[in-house]
Amino acid sequence: MCSKWDNDEVIERFREYVRIPSVHPDIDYDDCVKFLKKQANDLDLPVIVYELVPKKPVVVITWEGVQPELPSILLNSHMDVVPVYEEHWTYPPFDAVVTEDGYIYGRGTLDMKGIGMMHLEAVRRLKTAGVRLKRTVLVSFVPDEETGSVDGMRVFSESPEFKKLNIGFALDESGPSLSSTEILAFYGERTSRQIVVTCRGDPGHGSLLSSDTAGEKLHYIINKFMTLRAEEKSKVDSGTWVGDITTINLTQLSGGVQINVLPENLTVSFDIRIAPDVDHDEFDDMISKWCKEAGDGVTFEYVVKNPQVKNTKIDGSVPFWDVMKNVVVDMGYTIKCVICPGATDARHVRRQGIPAINFSPILETPMLLHAHNERIHVDMYKKGIDIFENVLVAIANVP
Structure with a gap:
């Protein structure tokens, strides 16, 4: 042209x-x-x-x-x-x-x-x-x-x-x-973090209401992260600049071998951008606390853990x-x-x-x-x- x-x-x-x-x-x-x-x-x-x-x-x-x-x-x-x-x-x-x-x-x-x-x-x-x-x-x-x-x-x-x-x-x-x-x-x-939470539980038959399942623990973890997400989103909806809040997005779910088999483990991944005024150690402690509350066998690891930059x-x-x-x-x-x-x-x-x-x-x-x-x-x-x-x-x- x-x-x-x-x-x-x-x-x-x-x-x-x-x-x-x-x-x-x-x-x-x-x-x-x-x-x-x-x-x-x-x-x-x-x-x-x-x-x-x-x-x-x-x-x-x-x-x-x-x-x-x-x-x-x-x-x-x-x-x-x-x-x-x-x-x-x-x-x-x-x-x-x-x-x-x-x-x-x-x-x-x-x-x-x-x-x-x-x-x-x-x-x-x-x-x-x-x-x-x-x-x-x-x-x-x-x-x-x-x-x-x-x-x-x-x-x-x-x-x-x-x-x-x-x-x-x-x-x-x-x-x-x-x-x-x-x-x-x-x-x-903001500081970019990518996290994977692994929830381990007792496997079993899908027809039972077993205790200590990976699914129950995963539900607890997802609820904690998504509740925090909703709180941060409300700030943006009220006019706060998005760069001043922490964003959390659930991006991946994986695990399980078959629909009628309770899985031994399930994982959930989150993309997180931490606001500049958030203490990183306190943020890590909060996630550790959630994992402990979710039950035995719940752990997390960072796939990406960028350092905080002034x-x-x-x-x-x-x-x-x-x-x-x-x-x-x-x-x-x-x-x-x-x-x-x-x-x-x-x-x-x-x-x-x-x-x-x-x-x-x-x-x-x-x-x-x-x-x-x-x-x-x-x-x-x-x-x-x-x-x-x-x-x-x-x-x-x-x-």
């Missing part, structure tokens, strides 16, 4: 990146690396590809500041995208079609190749204009965020190579906003946040800064003691992350670059 934006170099670079099918489950990042190296070469900027895990490259493009000894600014994004159900898309998800009314369709336009290219385009504009910033700016592109970052930002953030980058402040992804003036940002995240302070003690907020306000926008309801690579950066804000200046756009027909309007994409350009000048010139 031809459009009036086909000769727009800014849009064409973005579309070229979106066309690379860096999609799970079997990702080959080679084309992303080639594309990003080309961008660095066009900008006359050095680029390093770290491969701490085979076939899981981390690309870092460096724009050195006039005071490189100062802690640097990190602009992070991930190269991978989630799978698609192509039959439900209006246009092929990796064709990066631009419609006549200006919408760019493609997997990754919002999550988060669009943000990665906004970072680069902001750098391109400033460098082309001859601007020099005090602090070094690092534009990073990491793998595997969509599958938990195990081979991506997590391993990179724990490496000596990462520490040598001397990062003082980082930006990562948030989400689009339906508002024309209010940008959504995150200063912290939020970035937005109380005036982090100057990068203050100048960033001020410049956005000066442009006529506001920032709604809240706890992220999900999980992003920023948690690994914060875990290293580095303040980070999740910031996606995409306005008047529905939340189509991971959805069919993911898209962004040309005007909103370019407006995002405008905002990043001003934010970058502000945070990279903090004394």
